[in-house]
Amino acid sequence: MMQSNLPAPSQLPARIVVEDLNAYFGGAHALHHITAQIPDKKLTAIIGPSGCGKSTFLRCLNRMHELVAGARVSGRVVMDDIDIYDKRVDPVRLRRRVGMVFQKPNPFPTMSIRENVLAGLTLNGIRPKDADAIVQHTLERVALWTEVKDKLHNSGTSLSGGQQQRLCIARVLAVQPSVILLDEPCSALDPIATARIEELFAELKNEYTLVMVTHNMQQAARVSDYTAFFYMGDLVELDTTQRIFTNPKVSKTEEYVTGRFG
């Protein structure tokens, strides 16, 4: 639910500080001079019409953007006093701290449910002794344990879409990130599965900083504490969700959230 008594985002301890961030695809300038503070242990929604740069922004936060051929980034993204675009930062290590959940549930089809939960650890060469406990705890965390505890060795793709997405969230939680990026995590799910995932986010934000791209404004209004509105590669406004939806400072924001375009 929308909280009415939240302070402005700049008044909270920031988890991510973005300074003059520019992103390019070849010659196309996709993000223009973005400066923002993303508060710690809150859910920040990113809204805006298609092609406004919201997914690009998200992908700049775990350095996935630069994987596209010809893609380039300038500016600073600071987490824990470290600019993640510093030459000394290994993007592979960074991505273990900044998890990501995708639009389409993508459990590894050749792995079992159990292996999927442990995939992040396996990939990083970790073979935990208490693997069973990690699997159970993580699956409980995403409210999937009771549903799958008897078929942990079945394929991850045997689950329903909502279950698969919760499995993907479990896979991210298992590597213990501090930030979780959510790229339209419910857009492939039905309303009931969506509601369950949203409940999960409400719980997770007590421990993690969540940044969620969504094209569903009702969802942003329902689950987020803060909302950033992107338009044509610019960050138009970042404020408490309540203010963005009821009393935004910029008229463009109001036009968008009231459905006059987008």
Added chain:
Amino acid sequence: MKTAANAPSTVDPPAPASFAEKGRDKWGALQGVHWGDKIFHYTTGTFAILVLALPLLMMVMLIAASRLSITNFGPAFLVDTQWDPVREEFGALPFIFGTVVSSLLALLLAVPVSLGLAIFLSELCPKKLRKPLGFFSELLAAIPSVVYGFWGIFVMLPWLRDSVQPALARWFGFLPIFQGQALGFGMLAAAMILAIMIVPTIASISRDVLRAVPDTEREAAIALGATPWETIRHAVLPMAKSGILGAVILGLNRALGETMAVTMVIGNRPKISASLFDPSHSMASVIANELIEAEKDIHVSSLSQIALLLFGVALVMNLGARWLVSGVKRRAAKITASVKLETSK
């Protein structure tokens, strides 16, 4: 003549355009036969039936031609090591041995190279290089095998005889497979030339299989903090495994049937020897070499039975490969289909 326009219907307003035409019954305007389409349909259908019929006819012909040999030698044909047309002794084992060993050895040499090439082309290669490199690796497959054989005789055999075989004998001479006289031609030469010939086949199919793995799989691994190698190892290769196996089997298939290049470098002596330096023979080469000069019926029949064996092996291998490759495509199609479905909502 009154037509369907003002037939039984009661409340219809005056029908704007009736199907009926003057001077025809009510089906008139809706009837038609498209002769061009029919002829096209049956002509193309005939071609399709030809494709089905040809292998069957070949099989029947081969069985008929092999009858003399089958009744004369029975199953012993498969295990007899003597091949002497003068004394009318015919055993296929040296040829089976030569074909199987040279092909498997070729796989052993070609698979690591092909997989490396496929992984590089599909996962690691800069986009600009991807096309030209892929083109050149496929170009290798287009070179006629007699050209490979020619190159083999004039370049590879002297190199094997003067450098590779002496070196192998010096360092690994304690192994029976690297003993004997360094002649150049022989089992090792055949395996090497086959390996070179099947690399493009295995590499290009494997690359296609790897490309068919959806990018969502790669992103899932990368976002979990996987390095490029870990992404390939844990997210891409497991999905492509059976398709790559199919590519390998198609490569093996090509090696088993290859005639010209092999016969030019293998030495053509029907002897089973432990050493890879020794000359050998293959099923395809013996047919190509002896059929024209074979005068006795039993000789022709024995060669025909070898052809039948080769045909059977190739058929089984091909079916197996197809089954394996289709497995990956099915799985990938499932994933891409569900992506499309969901994003189109």
